[in-house]
Amino acid sequence: MSDKPETVKVKFNGVEYEFPKGWTILRAAKKAGIRIPHFCWHKHLSVSGNCRMCLVEVKPGPPKLQIACALPLAEGMEITTESPQITKARKAVLEFLLLNHPLDCPVCDEAYECKLQDYTYEYGPTTSRFIPFHAEKRVFVRENLGKLFVEMNRCIHCTRCVRFLKELGGQWELERMHRGHELKIHTYKKAFESDFAINAADLCPVGALEDGKFRFTVRNWDLRRTPTICPSCSIGCNIYLDWFENKIKRYLPRENDEVNACWLCDYGRHNWDFVHDNRFDKPHVRGEVDLAPTTYEAAFARVKADVARLQAAHGKESVALLMSSWMTNEDLFAGKKLAQLLGLKAGMLCGYNKRPVKPVMSGPLPEWLVSDDKSPNSTGGRLLKLAEGEEEFTFAHALLAAIEQGKIKGLILFHEDLAARSDLELAAVRKTLAMLDLLVVAAWRPTQVAAQAHVVLPSVTFAEKDGSFTTYRGRVQRLRKAIAPFPGVKSELEILVGLGRQFDPSFGWDLAKDAFAAMAAEEPAFAGMTWKDLGDKGVLART
Structure with missing residues (x-):
C-alpha cells in the first residue's frame, strides 16, 4: 500500500490545485497563497465559524455563500474567493462588527497591526447607519x-x-x-x-x-x-x-x-x-585595593602575564576556564580552542530539564513548551563535550573543591555568578574564590563574583551579537544581532579571541560565521552544517 495521503483536486478562482483530503477551504487557500479575510480561524485552534468574514462561493453546492474555515474540500469543488456578492456580504459583516466599536484607532496599540482596521479600509462602509436609531x-x-x-x-x-x-x-x-x-x-x-x-x-x-x-x-x-x-x-x-x-x-x-x-x-x-539594566561598560583591573577602569588591551595583557606566571609556578591546569550556557555555540567552541591552546582545565555550567517534554503541538502548552533549564545553550555545551554528568552543579562543586585544595590558582569565568547558585552558600563561595591568585570575570552586569575579580571584562547580551544556540531537542538555530552594544564593549567571542591572540597572534576568528564554519569542520555534532543552512528554522545536530 502507498503511504501517500489521499488528495482531492479543486479549483480556486479557475485555477486547479491538489490538496490532502480533509483540509478546509481556508487552510488550502493559505497553502496556495490565496487571501481570504478572516478573524476567528486559527490553524492551531478549534473551528468556531462565528465571524463570517471568510465567506466564499462554492460550486457545486447551495446558492448561499459558505464559510471557508469550516467547509472541507471535495473532489471537483470550484471556489470563488472574490465576487460582487462576496464583497457585499463582507461589507455587511463589517458593518455589524463596527456598530459598537469605538473610533479610537489613534490611541489603540493594535493600530497598524489590526485586521479590523485593514478589512475596514478594504471592504467597510464609510458611514454608519446605526447612530440615527440608537x-x-x-x-x-x-x-x-x-x-x-x-x-x-x-x-x-x-x-x-x-x-x-x-x-x-x-x-x-x-x-x-x-x-x-x-x-x-x-x-x-x-x-x-x-x-x-x-x-x-x-x-x-x-x-x-x-x-x-x-x-x-x-x-x-x-x-x-x-x-x-x-x-x-x-x-x-x-x-x-x-x-x-x-x-x-x-x-x-x-x-x-x-x-x-x-x-x-x-x-x-x-x-x-x-x-538594558545595570550594565558594565568598561573593563576594570584591580590595583592594590579597588577595581579601576582600563582598556581591553591592558586587561588582556594583565591576564596574559598572570596566567603565564601561575602556569610556570603551578602547572598548566592550575588555571581553569569556566563557561556558561548563556554563551553561543561559537563562543563555547572558541573557549574550548583557547583551553587547548593554553592547556587550561575547561568546562561549563549548564542546566538540565528534569521532566520529559512532549513533541511540539502535542497537547496543552505546559506539556511541551516549558523547560526547567532556564538557559539557552546547555545542549550546545554538551555536544561540544564541555559539560557532562546529569547534575547541574557537578562542575561547580568540583571546581570549588580544587580551589580549596590549592590545585586551581586562577579562574577565567564567563557570566556564571557562583555566589548566586541555589545550592551553594554565598559565604563559602566568596571565601573559596578569595583564595585565587587570579579571578577574571567576563559578564554583562555586576555580580557578587565580579566584585571579587582581579579583572572584569564587559561582554554583550544575546540581543547584541550574532551566533547560534542549540535547543533542548538538539536543533541548532541562528541568533541575530538586533541592537548595538555599549560603545566599545566586546562580545564573548571577541574576548576569547583577544585573550588567545595574546599568546598566538593567529588564534581564532573575527566573525561568528567563521567560528561556526571551523566548528562544523571539527566537531562531529555539527558536521556538514553551514551558516546559510541554519536559515530561519534551524538544523538538527548529530546527537
Missing part, C-alpha cells in the same frame, strides 16, 4: 487583569482568546458572558494565572486584549524587527525582537513548527530588562 453605543469599563489589559469595547467576539486558554493555555480563564448586544469576554479571576496568557493578546485581531508591559510604550510603525531566539530557557522559542531607539520593546512569537509553533511563554516574553 443614541448611545454600549460601553464596557476598561479592566487591568495583571498581564493583560481588557478593552472590551473593541472586542468582535471571535473567541480566539477563549479557545486558546481552554485548549492550549493550561487554564480555562476566559469565557463568553451574556448574549447578543451585551455579550462580552470575561474572567472570574482578578488576574490571569496561565503562564501563556499573553498569547491571547497576540491572537486578538483587534485591540481588545493588550500586553500590559508593551501598552502605550511605542507606536507599532516605529518599531524595527529582528528574527532571533528567546534566551530564557532551553526550548529555544523563535521570536521577533522588536526595538526602538536601540531599546527592546517586546518579543513576539515567530512561527517554527519544529520548536514553538507560534507560541511563547509569558516568562520568556517579558524577560529582557536585563539587556
Whole structure:
C-alpha cells in the first residue's frame, strides 16, 4: 500500500490545485497563497465559524455563500474567493462588527497591526447607519487583569482568546458572558494565572486584549524587527525582537513548527530588562585595593602575564576556564580552542530539564513548551563535550573543591555568578574564590563574583551579537544581532579571541560565521552544517 495521503483536486478562482483530503477551504487557500479575510480561524485552534468574514462561493453546492474555515474540500469543488456578492456580504459583516466599536484607532496599540482596521479600509462602509436609531453605543469599563489589559469595547467576539486558554493555555480563564448586544469576554479571576496568557493578546485581531508591559510604550510603525531566539530557557522559542531607539520593546512569537509553533511563554516574553539594566561598560583591573577602569588591551595583557606566571609556578591546569550556557555555540567552541591552546582545565555550567517534554503541538502548552533549564545553550555545551554528568552543579562543586585544595590558582569565568547558585552558600563561595591568585570575570552586569575579580571584562547580551544556540531537542538555530552594544564593549567571542591572540597572534576568528564554519569542520555534532543552512528554522545536530 502507498503511504501517500489521499488528495482531492479543486479549483480556486479557475485555477486547479491538489490538496490532502480533509483540509478546509481556508487552510488550502493559505497553502496556495490565496487571501481570504478572516478573524476567528486559527490553524492551531478549534473551528468556531462565528465571524463570517471568510465567506466564499462554492460550486457545486447551495446558492448561499459558505464559510471557508469550516467547509472541507471535495473532489471537483470550484471556489470563488472574490465576487460582487462576496464583497457585499463582507461589507455587511463589517458593518455589524463596527456598530459598537469605538473610533479610537489613534490611541489603540493594535493600530497598524489590526485586521479590523485593514478589512475596514478594504471592504467597510464609510458611514454608519446605526447612530440615527440608537443614541448611545454600549460601553464596557476598561479592566487591568495583571498581564493583560481588557478593552472590551473593541472586542468582535471571535473567541480566539477563549479557545486558546481552554485548549492550549493550561487554564480555562476566559469565557463568553451574556448574549447578543451585551455579550462580552470575561474572567472570574482578578488576574490571569496561565503562564501563556499573553498569547491571547497576540491572537486578538483587534485591540481588545493588550500586553500590559508593551501598552502605550511605542507606536507599532516605529518599531524595527529582528528574527532571533528567546534566551530564557532551553526550548529555544523563535521570536521577533522588536526595538526602538536601540531599546527592546517586546518579543513576539515567530512561527517554527519544529520548536514553538507560534507560541511563547509569558516568562520568556517579558524577560529582557536585563539587556538594558545595570550594565558594565568598561573593563576594570584591580590595583592594590579597588577595581579601576582600563582598556581591553591592558586587561588582556594583565591576564596574559598572570596566567603565564601561575602556569610556570603551578602547572598548566592550575588555571581553569569556566563557561556558561548563556554563551553561543561559537563562543563555547572558541573557549574550548583557547583551553587547548593554553592547556587550561575547561568546562561549563549548564542546566538540565528534569521532566520529559512532549513533541511540539502535542497537547496543552505546559506539556511541551516549558523547560526547567532556564538557559539557552546547555545542549550546545554538551555536544561540544564541555559539560557532562546529569547534575547541574557537578562542575561547580568540583571546581570549588580544587580551589580549596590549592590545585586551581586562577579562574577565567564567563557570566556564571557562583555566589548566586541555589545550592551553594554565598559565604563559602566568596571565601573559596578569595583564595585565587587570579579571578577574571567576563559578564554583562555586576555580580557578587565580579566584585571579587582581579579583572572584569564587559561582554554583550544575546540581543547584541550574532551566533547560534542549540535547543533542548538538539536543533541548532541562528541568533541575530538586533541592537548595538555599549560603545566599545566586546562580545564573548571577541574576548576569547583577544585573550588567545595574546599568546598566538593567529588564534581564532573575527566573525561568528567563521567560528561556526571551523566548528562544523571539527566537531562531529555539527558536521556538514553551514551558516546559510541554519536559515530561519534551524538544523538538527548529530546527537
